Amino acid sequence: MLKRTLAAFAATATLAGAAMAETQVPFALDWKFEGPAAPYFAAIDNGHFGAADLIVEISAGQGSLDAIPKVASGAFPMGFADINSLVKFLDQNPGAPVTAVMMVYDKPPFAIVGRKSLGVSEPKDLEGKVLGAPPPDGAWAQFPAFATANSLDVDKITVEPVGFPTREPMLAEGNVAAVTGFSFSSFLNLVRLGVPEEDISTILMADYGLELYGNAIIVNTDFATANPEIVTGFLTAVAAGWKDAIADPAKAIESLIDRNPAADAALETRRLQLAIDANVLTENVASNGMGGVDAARMETALGQLAETYEFQNAPDASLYFTDAYLPAADARKLN
Numbered sequence: 001m002l003k004r005t006l007a008a009f010a011a012t013a014t015l016a017g018a019a020m021a022e023t024q025v026p027f028a029l030d031w032k033f034e035g036p037a038a039p040y041f042a043a044i045d046n047g048h049f050g051a052a053d054l055i056v057e058i059s060a061g062q063g064s065l066d067a068i069p070k071v072a073s074g075a076f077p078m079g080f081a082d083i084n085s086l087v088k089f090l091d092q093n094p095g096a097p098v099t100a101v102m103m104v105y106d107k108p109p110f111a112i113v114g115r116k117s118l119g120v121s122e123p124k125d126l127e128g129k130v131l132g133a134p135p136p137d138g139a140w141a142q143f144p145a146f147a148t149a150n151s152l153d154v155d156k157i158t159v160e161p162v163g164f165p166t167r168e169p170m171l172a173e174g175n176v177a178a179v180t181g182f183s184f185s186s187f188l189n190l191v192r193l194g195v196p197e198e199d200i201s202t203i204l205m206a207d208y209g210l211e212l213y214g215n216a217i218i219v220n221t222d223f224a225t226a227n228p229e230i231v232t233g234f235l236t237a238v239a240a241g242w243k244d245a246i247a248d249p250a251k252a253i254e255s256l257i258d259r260n261p262a263a264d265a266a267l268e269t270r271r272l273q274l275a276i277d278a279n280v281l282t283e284n285v286a287s288n289g290m291g292g293v294d295a296a297r298m299e300t301a302l303g304q305l306a307e308t309y310e311f312q313n314a315p316d317a318s319l320y321f322t323d324a325y326l327p328a329a330d331a332r333k334l335n
Contacts, residue, residue, distance in 0.1 A: 022053045023230055028067040028079035030215060032060050033260035035271030036184070041255035043241025052233030058259075064138050065089075067218065072098040077223040078234060080104070082138060083216045084305060087320050091312050097221040100321040102235045102291040104242070105214025105279040107206035110139035112146075113186040114178030114201045115171060121201045123208055127156040132176035134164050139180035142205055142212065145304040149209025168193060178203075184274035188267060204278055211300040213293060214279060216321070228325060236327040239290055243334045246281060249273050281334055289332030293321050 029037055040058055043049050049056045059076070061067050067079030068089045074097075083100050090096055112131070114120025120129060123146070133140040147154050160176055167179045168189040179186060183202050190200055206212065217238060224231045245252035253269045280290070295317065302315045326332065 022050075022055050023227075024055050024057070025049075025078060025230065025234060026076045027056050027058045028061055028070045028076040029058060030061045030064050030067055030080050030082070033256060033263065035253065035256065035268035035273075036275040038249075038252040038256040038268070038272050039241040039245040040238065041241075041259060042244045042252040043237045045255045045258075046241070046244055048237035048240040048244075049234070052230075052237050054230065054233060054237065056234070056237075064215070068098060071218050071220050072096040074220055074222065077220050077227075078231075079218045080215055081218050082108070083213050083320060084108070084142075084301075085138070086216075086218060087302070087305060087315065088309055090319050091309075091315070094313060098218055099221055099224075099319065100216035100293075101219045101224070101231060101323075101325045102217040102238065103213055103293055103321070104216055104238075104290065105275075106282040106285050106290070107204065107279050108138075108142075108210075108212050108214030109182040109184060109275070109279050110142050110146075110205045110210065110212070110214075111181060111183035111186065112139070112178050112203040112205070113171070113181055113183065113190070114203065115174075115195065115199050116201050117199050118174060118177040120178045120203075123150040123152060123203060126178060127153055129177035130158045130160050130175075132160045132162040132167055132170050132179040134167055134180070135161055137164075137180050139182065139205070141308060142210060142304075143180060143308075145212075145307045146205045146208065146210055148307060149304075171195075183278055184271050187274065188271055192267075202278075211297050211304060213298070213301060219325070224325060231325040232327055235291065235325060236331050239327065239332045239334070242280065242290060245272060246276055246334050249276070286335055289329050290334055291326050291332050292323055 044056055064082035064085050067081040068086055070076045071079040119125055162170055170176050171179050172193040172195050183204055187200055187202055219231055249269050249272050253265050257263055257265055298317045
C-alpha cells in the first residue's frame with residue numbers, strides 16, 4: 001500500500017513538474033477569428049505548441065496596426081502584424097522593443113479588386129475609371145508606389161473615398177469600377193453580394209511591381225532576448241500549424257470553428273485557401289520554407305515605402321526583422 005502511495009505521489013509530482021515547465025504565451029492576432037487564423041488554432045489542437053512546452057492563448061485583433069503596440073508594450077510577448085506598419089511604428093517610436101521574427105505573408109494581400117464587366121482586368125484599366133478606397137486602408141496606402149511601378153497616370157483615375165462597410169457593396173452595385181483592399185476578403189465579400197466569380201479581377205499588387213512583404217510574427221525583443229528557446233519553439237509550432245492547414249484546410253477550419261462557432265465553415269475554408277495560394281505558399285516559400293526575408297528585396301521594399309511615407313530616421317532593415325530565432329529550414333518546409 002505504501003509503495004502504491006509513493007508511486008502515485010511520484011507520478012503526480014512528475015506531472016506537476018511538467019505542467020510547471022509549460023510557458024504561457026499570449027498571442028495577439030491582427031484581425032478576427034477568420035480563415036487565415038486557423039493555422040494557429042490547428043497548432044494548438046494538433047499538439048505543436050504543446051510539443052514546445054507552450055500554452056498559447058490567442059486573442060483577436062482590430063487591424064494590421066493593432067498587435068504592434070500590444071507587443072511593444074509587453075502586454076503580449078508575440079503577435080501577428082503587417083511588417084510595413086511595423087516599419088512606420090519603429091520610425092515613429094525609435095528603440096521600441098518589437099521586431100519581426102518570421103514572415104508569414106511572403107506576398108502581402110494588398111490588392112486592387114475590380115469587375116471585368118466594368119472594364120477592369122489589369123492595372124492600366126484603372127485610368128478613366130472610379131476607384132473606391134477607404135482612407136485608412138492598408139492597400140490604399142501602397143497605391144502610389146503601385147501606380148509608379150505600373151506607370152499609371154493617376155490624374156486619369158477618380159478616387160472615391162469609401163467606408164469599409166460600403167466598399168464592396170459600391171463595387172457590386174457598379175458605383176465604382178474597382179476598390180482597394182485585401183485580396184481574399186474583398187473577393188469573398190463580392191461573391192457573397194452576388195457578383196459572379198468570373199467577373200471579379202483580383203490584381204495583387206505584389207504581382208505587379210510591389211516588392212513589399214506582408215504580415216509577420218512579431219515579438220517583444222526584451223522577451224526574445226530572455227527567452228530565445230521559447231521564441232524558436234513558438235515559430236516551429238507556427239510553421240507546423242501552417243503545414244497542417246495547407247495539407248488539409250477543412251480540418252484546420254474545424255479548429256477555428258471551435259473558437260468561433262458563428263463562422264461559416266465553407267466560407268472560411270475558401271478564405272484560408274485563397275490566403276495560402278496567393279500570400280503564404282509562394283514559389284519562394286515552396287523552395288526555401290516559410291519565414292525568411294531576402295535582404296535585397298527588403299531594401300527595395302523600403303524604397304517603395306518611402307514613396308508613400310516620409311521617414312523621420314534613415315530606414316534600417318535590421319531593426320524590422322531578424323532571423324535569429326527561426327527554426328532550421330527543414331522545420332519551415334510547408335510542402
